Amino acid sequence: MTDPNVVTLANRNPGEAPADVLRMSGVRMKFGPVEVLKDVSLTLRRGEILGLLGQNGSGKSTLIKVLAGFNSPEPGSKVRLWGEELKLPLDPGRIRNMGVAFVHQHLALVPSLSVADNMLVSDDQKVRPWGISWRAERARMKALFQEFGLDIDPMQTVDTLAPVERAYVAIVRAVDELRRSDAGRAGEGILVLDEPTPFLSAEDVDRLFTLLRRIKKTGASVIIVTHDIDEVLSITDRVAVMRDGRLVSMMTTADTTRQEILDTIVGHAVSLYERDRSGSRAEGTAVTIKDLSGGRLEGFDATLRAGEVVGVTGLIGSGFAEVPYLVFGADRGQGSLTVGDKTVDLSRMTPGMACAAKISFMPGDRIHQAGIGTLSVSENATFLALSRLRGLLGLSHGAATRATESLIEEHDVRPPRAGVPLGTLSGGNQQKVLIGKWLAEDPMLLLLDEPTQGVDFGARQKIFEALDGAAARGTAILCASTDYEQLAQICDRVFVFHRGRPVAELSGAALTKDAIARACFHEASDEAETATRKEMTT
Numbered sequence: 378m379t380d381p382n383v384v385t386l387a388n389r390n391p392g393e394a395p396a397d398v399l400r401m402s403g404v405r406m407k408f409g410p411v412e413v414l415k416d417v418s419l420t421l422r423r424g425e426i427l428g429l430l431g432q433n434g435s436g437k438s439t440l441i442k443v444l445a446g447f448n449s450p451e452p453g454s455k456v457r458l459w460g461e462e463l464k465l466p467l468d469p470g471r472i473r474n475m476g477v478a479f480v481h482q483h484l485a486l487v488p489s490l491s492v493a494d495n496m497l498v499s500d501d502q503k504v505r506p507w508g509i510s511w512r513a514e515r516a517r518m519k520a521l522f523q524e525f526g527l528d529i530d531p532m533q534t535v536d537t538l539a540p541v542e543r544a545y546v547a548i549v550r551a552v553d554e555l556r557r558s559d560a561g562r563a564g565e566g567i568l569v570l571d572e573p574t575p576f577l578s579a580e581d582v583d584r585l586f587t588l589l590r591r592i593k594k595t596g597a598s599v600i601i602v603t604h605d606i607d608e609v610l611s612i613t614d615r616v617a618v619m620r621d622g623r624l625v626s627m628m629t630t631a632d633t634t635r636q637e638i639l640d641t642i643v644g645h646a647v648s649l650y651e652r653d654r655s656g657s658r659a660e661g662t663a664v665t666i667k668d669l670s671g672g673r674l675e676g677f678d679a680t681l682r683a684g685e686v687v688g689v690t691g692l693i694g695s696g697f698a699e700v701p702y703l704v705f706g707a708d709r710g711q712g713s714l715t716v717g718d719k720t721v722d723l724s725r726m727t728p729g730m731a732c733a734a735k736i737s738f739m740p741g742d743r744i745h746q747a748g749i750g751t752l753s754v755s756e757n758a759t760f761l762a763l764s765r766l767r768g769l770l771g772l773s774h775g776a777a778t779r780a781t782e783s784l785i786e787e788h789d790v791r792p793p794r795a796g797v798p799l800g801t802l803s804g805g806n807q808q809k810v811l812i813g814k815w816l817a818e819d820p821m822l823l824l825l826d827e828p829t830q831g832v833d834f835g836a837r838q839k840i841f842e843a844l845d846g847a848a849a850r851g852t853a854i855l856c857a858s859t860d861y862e863q864l865a866q867i868c869d870r871v872f873v874f875h876r877g878r879p880v881a882e883l884s885g886a887a888l889t890k891d892a893i894a895r896a897c898f899h900e901a902s903d904e905a906e907t908a909t910r911k912e913m914t915t
């Protein structure tokens with residue numbers, strides 16, 4: 378029996394008001410004895426962009442994975458798609474054919490293959506006994522990218538693309554998949570994006586949203602999982618909020634406020650963390666960076682006092698992002714670094730030397746560079762502390778567990794279990810463990826690259842407090858980020874870069890989110906204006 382309130386491809390009248398294309402109801406899901414989805418009901422309307430929000434570990438990805446057919450929900454859970462009730466667990470192939478396509482956080486692209494190879498990976502219809510017509514496919518893909526205003530060469534290998542272009546490829550691939558599906562042939566489909574933006578700069582997020590709006594216009598409905606409230610306000614029609622495995626609210630974006638969404642996510646009224654800049658920072662220089670060059674960066678000089686938090690930012694490609702990697706010796710550069718009374722030639726710097734000099738570094742790519750998902754929380758948390766945890770009889774597992782338990786408590790890691798593999802924690806909770814690991818080293822200099830990507834609002838404020846605590850103990854902190862709000866909240870000073878060099882330095886009352894954004898875009902727009910003027914005069 379078909380529910381008359383649910384739009385089906387057959388009964389849909391294109392002129393009618395939006396109705397539900399997807400209905401998940403009473404969804405329950407357990408991992409072992411732990412119930413992580415508790416009676417979740419969620420609807421998606423035709424042609425809408427729905428934001429799925431919630432604190433780290435609230436169950437967003439688990440719900441998305443039920444829809445993708447990766448997770449088997451408990452009996453009694455129901456999923457209706459285009460009016461048809463589906464058998465659970467869902468069959469991933471069937472879901473795809475019916476018109477639901479997914480872009481997961483890490484995009485699932487093979488970097489060493491071309492864009493065309495990556496686009497065709499999911500298209501088994503193209504594999505015929507006589508092979509693939511590459512010429513035709515390349516032309517088709519080029520036209521597909523052009524339809525969305527993108528200039529991407531299908532023959533380029535993915536590892537030569539900028540992060541935002543990789544996100545475009547993954548999203549356009551999903552749209553291509555939708556079009557081949559039953560729903561796609563009827564001019565619609567459902568695109569599900571699980572945190573597609575944490576690696577992208579503010580500027581790239583805007584470009585990505587333009588793409589999503591275009592996709593919506595083609596008749597698709599979109600679910601987007603994100604932690605960024607500004608993103609939510611700018612792009613979604615409705616917002617679904619999850620808390621502790623339950624869907625606690627469904628709001629119409631135009632009728633709500635930023636604060637209301639934040640309070641609903643956390644479950645009580647929350648306020649933005651503010652760094653107390655009135656306190657006296659230690660006088661004298663703790664860290665000196667001299668003539669730092671490498672990648673796009675040219676000759677950066679900076680001094681940091683003990684306990685000072687300094688931000689570096691700019692548009693992507695402006696060179697700021699290289700700073701922590703060059704200082705830590707993770708990338709090869711030139712220049713010199715003085716920490717305390719020790720000076721190091723950065724052309725010889727290695728991560729081992731950096732650690733020995735009491736420098737800690739939390740890189741931006743959590744999965745590949747910061748932690749090991751298959752090892753336990755405890756193994757990840759104590760990785761740097763092994764020499765301190767060794768007793769006469771070798772490594773003390775009791776001491777390692779105690780150290781991990783205190784890290785878990787200090788950073789509010791959930792679930793609070795030292796023995797589970799790091800990879801089974803939600804993204805934000807993994808981040809808390811890994812930042813905690815570096816902070817436990819009590820460094821003289823802490824380097825950070827996008828320290829709160831994928832971290833929910835509440836946990837973010839906690840991380841800021843922990844950073845402030847480290848600063849109060851005398852750690853100098855250098856943070857590379859394109860999250861202007863974060864920089865304004867935590868930094869004493871921010872350098873804004875353009876074309877490899879700092880072009881503005883903001884501090885005190887002048888250090889606001891808007892002032893940072895203006896400084897970042899000002900230079901770029903000046904340049905664009907000059908280029909336009911030049912074009913007009915030639």
Ligand SMILES: Nc1ncnc2c1ncn2[C@@H]1O[C@H](COP(=O)(O)OP(=O)(O)OP(=O)(O)O)[C@@H](O)[C@H]1O
Pocket residue numbers: 408413431432433434435436437438439440791792801802803804805806831833
């Ligand atoms: N494979 C798994 N095994 C055991 N527990 C899991 C597994 N996957 C997820 N969980 C647990 O389920 C809960 C919900 O996790 P989920 O990844 O859905 O959260 P989330 O809302 O997407 O969080 P984030 O915003 O941090 O990505 C968490 O407590 C997590 O530890």
